[in-house]
Amino acid sequence: MELDERKLKILQAIIRTYLETGEPVGSRTISKYTDLNLSSATIRNEMSDLEELGYILQPHTSAGRIPSDKGYRLYVDTMLDAKDSEIQNLRDELEEKTGKIDDVLQKVARVLAANTNYATLVSGPRYQSKHVKFIQVTEVDEKNLLVVIVLDNNVVKNQMIRIDEPVEQETIVKLNFMLNTTLNGLDVLEMNLAVIQKLKEQFDSHTRVIDSILEIIGKTLIDEDDLEIYTSGATNILKYPELSDKAKAAQILDAFEEKRIFHNWLGLPEKGRTDESHDIQVYIGDETNMDSMKDCSMVTATYRVQEGVYGKIGIVGPKRMDYDKVVGTLNSLMSQLDDIFKDKN
């Protein structure tokens, strides 16, 4: 059996209708809905075929059909028109850019959630490789040294170090010089034992301080944890009856609270259709690879702050989410985000 033109049209009609109503759709509805002018009986036959092909399924005999994951997949891959999104200019709402990128991202999540009525998440930008650009150790008072590290992506990290005995000013100056000359531009991998040994030798009287500093640098460079994820509108999922039974809702909401679960999301493989411009991906059900999301779909996009620095945006909703609108909205948003980040650099 083949998926001919007509079957496609019917499948599309089924999915469209189901997206709207959230209820199983029957042959009569489709028979009226389409421009095919077919009787419900014919539709029934076709539906029977579509079911056999795995694109739709019946919750129980004598109920209408609902799209299967395979059906959604086909729909997303081949049937979305890239129609203009009717979303208003998000930019206005983002315009008061406080300069802090995390505020912007949190706001993006919020705006997106408000606009789509789905749950959203936005990951902070990830830097592909981090190098030390600048290190500075300063004495704050007799008991505290402050270590400031600037990475080549202009991210600044700092940490206090407690010291037992005061360190002379001169030593600090020397230390700074040494640190900057030896470590500058180095990746964490390149800070091998030889380099470290060399440093320690020079300051054998302050090994504890050096140790602390190296530890901080290490942490800073490999820190995976501090990858922020901003979320918004998690409770939107309660709006969709098929997700709002207690067990399912708790599972999904937990995921949004315990954002850690989404960390692996950042590494999800590309799946099916890739939107030319903004890397928009759709994951349906199990494709998300997250058990808690198995009843959801997720649309993601990637934004770039600058070359090699990117983050992701995700929208989570029921499988019957309005893919068309979401993709449109994301496209529009991404363009605007690009602009905003461009302005910044």
Add this chain to the structure above:
Amino acid sequence: MELDERKLKILQAIIRTYLETGEPVGSRTISKYTDLNLSSATIRNEMSDLEELGYILQPHTSAGRIPSDKGYRLYVDTMLDAKDSEIQNLRDELEEKTGKIDDVLQKVARVLAANTNYATLVSGPRYQSKHVKFIQVTEVDEKNLLVVIVLDNNVVKNQMIRIDEPVEQETIVKLNFMLNTTLNGLDVLEMNLAVIQKLKEQFDSHTRVIDSILEIIGKTLIDEDDLEIYTSGATNILKYPELSDKAKAAQILDAFEEKRIFHNWLGLPEKGRTDESHDIQVYIGDETNMDSMKDCSMVTATYRVQEGVYGKIGIVGPKRMDYDKVVGTLNSLMSQLDDIFKDKN
């Protein structure tokens, strides 16, 4: 009519039973439950009185009684035994103190939620007054200056400033000296125009830089927003049928997502019974002053990191939450937290 001994006992029995079952409790149940050996009829009479006094209410005729807010209040104020909490040593779980206070607090929230089956929130420590202890401006590269500010509570803030033209090393040294001598120890209120004017005069060629720095300092000192609130176990509320209908649940969960709502919580007045040791407060229903919490109760405690630096811990659950256990758990936790923070200083 007076609240005599017997009425109290009956009220207590009603509340205890209701806390367990979550369902209206009838006269017969109480008649069996108590050691009073009274018939259900007598209990009924007493209940009728208690209702008239406002301590309990009937959801509808011919249902049992449930405690009113006033009833809970009385219960919490006078009937809690300070029995030892059976909670295991939380400290073990917190022991791997990563040194970062926010990690510790997030963990506290998590442990607490797991132990109580309620939703928890923990506010980051708040500093009563902030003064500048140390400022440093450094040139990171030709286009960027880095401003590092250390407050007297050892909180470090930093921000980059873009500059159009390079600033000579000498100027920076001078600038640092000036900033530290003029601003050191000052509160934001004390940085009046005179001080600012003086600074600007000295560096009239770099007013833009000075402006940026002052702006950053200002923001740092009055920053209210960066008061972090950590939450955990929000979805626990779905476990309680009386809270898990869609509208209510969404409202409460929203509050936990949009943590901002809890900001005013930090300023809630003391209410009723104050636990001697750890400032444990119970807010019932509207007492929380948050509309979204009107069907919940909230137990809060205050922890102190050091003199004048404190934060709050809150537990949110249904009104029929197990106050006894929660207060016990909090007490135990607070002692352990105190120790942990003591170690740190």
Add this chain to the structure above:
DNA sequence: TGTTAGCACTCATTCGGGTGGAGTGCTAAT
């Protein structure tokens, strides 16, 4: 006078049967 047994009454919940409607699959006619 406080306590209790008994009784009539209320009201939420539950359960089963009946009904309507939506939908299907099959068959026969076009």
Add this chain to the structure above:
DNA sequence: ATTAGCACTCCACCCGAATGAGTGCTAACA
């Protein structure tokens, strides 16, 4: 190949009866 018609299935809903927990009241009792 399409369609009309029909029998059949099954969910959803409504209704009414039964259930049962609980109350308030009254009258009797110690």
